Structure formats: C-alpha cells, structure tokens
Amino acid sequence: MWLPIRIDEQRPEPLYHQIEVQLRGLILGGQLQEGTMLPSIRELAVGLKCSAITIRRVYQDLENEGLIRTRQGTGTFVAGVETSVRDEHRLERASEELERALEAGLQLHCTFDELEGLFRDLIRRKKDSKEGSS
Amino acid sequence: MWLPIRIDEQRPEPLYHQIEVQLRGLILGGQLQEGTMLPSIRELAVGLKCSAITIRRVYQDLENEGLIRTRQGTGTFVAGVETSVRDEHRLERASEELERALEAGLQLHCTFDELEGLFRDLIRRKKDSKEGSS
DNA sequence: TATAGTGTGTATAACAATATACACACATGA
DNA sequence: TCATGTGTGTATATTGTTATACACACTATA
Numbered sequence: 001m002w003l004p005i006r007i008d009e010q011r012p013e014p015l016y017h018q019i020e021v022q023l024r025g026l027i028l029g030g031q032l033q034e035g036t037m038l039p040s041i042r043e044l045a046v047g048l049k050c051s052a053i054t055i056r057r058v059y060q061d062l063e064n065e066g067l068i069r070t071r072q073g074t075g076t077f078v079a080g081v082e083t084s085v086r087d088e089h090r091l092e093r094a095s096e097e098l099e100r101a102l103e104a105g106l107q108l109h110c111t112f113d114e115l116e117g118l119f120r121d122l123i124r125r126k127k128d129s130k131e132g133s134s
Numbered sequence: 135m136w137l138p139i140r141i142d143e144q145r146p147e148p149l150y151h152q153i154e155v156q157l158r159g160l161i162l163g164g165q166l167q168e169g170t171m172l173p174s175i176r177e178l179a180v181g182l183k184c185s186a187i188t189i190r191r192v193y194q195d196l197e198n199e200g201l202i203r204t205r206q207g208t209g210t211f212v213a214g215v216e217t218s219v220r221d222e223h224r225l226e227r228a229s230e231e232l233e234r235a236l237e238a239g240l241q242l243h244c245t246f247d248e249l250e251g252l253f254r255d256l257i258r259r260k261k262d263s264k265e266g267s268s
Numbered sequence: 269t270a271t272a273g274t275g276t277g278t279a280t281a282a283c284a285a286t287a288t289a290c291a292c293a294c295a296t297g298a
Numbered sequence: 299t300c301a302t303g304t305g306t307g308t309a310t311a312t313t314g315t316t317a318t319a320c321a322c323a324c325t326a327t328a
Contacts, residue, residue, distance in 0.1 A: 004241075012151040014316060022241065029243045040274060051318050056275075072275045073325035091252075094239040098253050101235035102260065105228040107138075107156060109163045112257050118225070119232050119253050123246050126236065148284060174306060185286045190307075206307045207293030 001039045004031075007048055015050050019058045027067050027078055028089040034080040038068065041076075135173045138165075141182055149184055150191045157192060161201050161212055162223040168214040172202065175210075 005022045007015055026032050039047065041055040048055070059076050062068045070076040105115045139156045141149055160166050173181070175189040182189070193210050196202045204210040239249045 011147075013145075013147050016316075017146040025238075025242050029241070031243070042274085052275095053318060054316085057316090059275090070275070071325085072323080074274060076275080090242050090244065094235075094242050094244045094249065095252055095256065097235040097238040098249070099256055101228075101231040102253070102256055104155075104159075104231040106260075107163070108159050108224050108228050109165070110224065110228050112261055115228065115232070116254065116257055118229055119236070120250065122229065122233055122236055123250055126240075127246055150284075176306085186307095187287085188285060191284090193307090204307070205293085206291080207305080209306060 001037065001043075002047065003039065003044065005048060007050065016054050016057045016061075019048065019050075019055070020061055023058060024062060024065075024067060025093065027062075028081060028086050030086055032078045034078055036078040038076045038078065135171070135177075136181065137173065137178065139182060141184070150188050150195075153182065153184075153189070153192045154195055158196060158199075158201060159227065161196075162215060162220050162227075164220055166212045168212055170212040172210045172212065 003023065003026065005019060005026075007018050011018065032038075038044070038059070041052045041059060045052040045055045059068060059070055063070050063076075067079055067081065068076055069079050102115060105118075110118075137157065137160065139153060139160075141152045145152065166172075172178070172193070175186045175193060179186040179189045193202060193204055197204050197210075201213055201215065202210055203213050236249060239252075244252075
C-alpha cells in the first residue's frame with residue numbers, strides 16, 4: 001500500500017506533524033475508506049525515509065482522535081467517519097491554509113490585488129501542468 | 135521600539151523560526167530602514183513573551199544572512215539591503231506561501247474553483263475588517 | 269510449533285527553549 | 299582621568315520535545 005504523502009526536510013515543522021496533517025487529510029478527505037488497512041509503521045517509515053517511531057507516533061495520535069484503529073500484531077485500519085465531519089474538515093482546513101498564506105503576504109507588504117493575482121496565476125499554472133501530465 | 139511580530143504558540147513550528155520569518159520580512163519588506171536600531175534581545179523577548187536566548191538566536195541567524203549587524207555592548211542594527219533583493223524576496227516569499235496553501239487545498243480534494251472562491255472571500259472579509267478598524 | 273509479519277516499550281542522541289551568570293560598551297559625574 | 303552604573307550582547311547548564319535504534323510481545327499462517 002502506498003500513500004500520497006510527502007515530507008519536506010527543509011520545513012522547520014516536525015516530521016510527525018507533517019505526516020499527521022496529510023494522513024488526516026486523506027482519511028477525512030475520503031481517499032481512504034473505512035476498514036482500509038494502512039501500511040505497517042515500518043513500511044511507511046521506509047517509504048517516507050524516516051524512523052518507524054515517528055510513524056508510530058502519527059498512528060497513535062490519529063488513533064486518539066478516533067480516525068484509525070490499531071490492533072497489535074495485525075495492523076492499522078481506517079475507522080469510520082461521519083460524512084458531515086469530513087466535509088466540515090475539508091473546507092475548514094483549506095480556509096486555514098489560505099488565510100495563513102494571506103496573512104504572510106500582507107505582512108510582506110503585498111497588496112490584496114497582488115495576492116489575488118499571484119494566486120490566480122499559480123492556479124492557472126497548476127491546472128496546465130496537471131492537464132499536461134495526465 | 136516595537137515590532138509588529140506575533141507568535142502563535144499553537145503552531146508546531148519552532149518559535150525562533152516564526153520570529154525569524156517575520157523579522158526578515160520587515161527588513162526585506164522595507165519597513166525597517168538601514169541603520170535602524172532593533173530592540174534589545176531582552177526587550178523583544180519580553181514583548182514576545184519568550185526567552186532572550188531565543189531572540190539572540192534570531193538575531194544571530196539574521197546576522198549570518200547579512201541582514202543585521204550586532205555590536206556587543208551597543209545594540210543590533212539593520213544592515214543595508216539592495217532594492218532588487220527586497221522586491222525579489224517579497225514576491226518570492228508570497229508565492230511560496232500561496233503555493234503551499236494551494237497544495238494543501240488540492241490534497242484536501244478541493245477544486246481549483248473552490249479554492250479561488252475561498253481566497254477571494256477571505257480577501258474581501260479581510261479588506262472589510264481593515265477598513266472598519268482604521 | 270516455527271516463522272515471519274505486525275505493533276509496543278525502553279534507552280539514547282539531537283534539537284529547542286529556558287534561566288542564570290558573565291563580559292563588553294558607553295554615558296555620567298567625581 | 300577614572301570609577302561606576304546601566305544598558306548591550308555572550309556563554310554555560312538544565313529541562314522538555316523530537317527523532318532514532320534496538321529488543322520485546324502479540325498475531326496470523328504454513
């Protein structure tokens with residue numbers, strides 16, 4: 001099993017948090033359905049080039065949130081999530097990220113129009129590259 | 135001397151980095167002119183409710199980047215920066231932040247249009263609150 | 269029951285943040 | 299001119315967090 005998770009060593013944010021955010025997104029975004037068996041902590045650790053302990057922490061945290069269930073000796077599985085919870089999470093998280101970027105831009109003395117233009121350009125470029133690759 | 139820097143204890147990102155990013159932005163953004171004396175490490179530490187050592191690290195890192203100059207027993211001062219460097223930094227950093235947010239949104243299965251709409255709404259709301267407070 | 273897969277617990281190293289004590293520069297006044 | 303007080307940056311030791319390696323326990327299956 002492979003998961004579309006990417007970590008950035010350059011970011012000062014701790015590894016476990018980067019992984020948590022993305023895995024949480026995959027579950028709440030609906031890409032991983034209830035009952036799906038996740039990769040073993042070792043397997044994912046190799047894939048992400050980090051230690052198994054770090055993955056263990058991620059799984060433990062997400063289990064405490066009720067998003068996954070882990071059974072010793074067997075594996076780790078995606079738990080069931082209410083649809084309403086999923087939708088709410090999706091928009092809320094996206095807004096949070098955008099707002100953070102907006103704040104950063106304003107602090108850099110960019111104008112509202114500059115930022116809106118920059119964002120539109122980024123989206124256009126991303127759209128094109130996506131179509132080109134598919 | 136007061137600096138418009140705010141730190142967020144909730145973020146997993148280390149304190150010194152949050153402060154560095156913002157202070158670097160103030161210098162490269164042109165809000166702090168060459169020769170300006172920055173607050174003492176103690177003063178800024180009190181203002182940001184963190185330790186003086188953390189501020190020391192920030193000043194030290196920025197000095198290694200050549201953005202500030204520190205003289206023992208005297209204080210810490212803003213160094214000169216080329217205008218071209220400033221402008222480049224400004225747009226580059228803003229784009230980086232926006233792209234990060236865009237990536238996060240896409241990973242949450244938002245559509246391009248959804249994200250563009252969300253961002254426009256955020257900007258409108260921000261504009262309104264800014265006008266209201268000024 | 270042997271074995272190979274899984275998650276779990278303990279000990280260790282590196283890093284972040286802090287408190288505390290120290291060294292230097294400069295203004296002030298004898 | 300020199301002592302000294304108050305500001306500045308600097309160095310060391312301590313605590314908590316993050317990431318790791320290694321040994322252990324549980325589960326499934328041949």
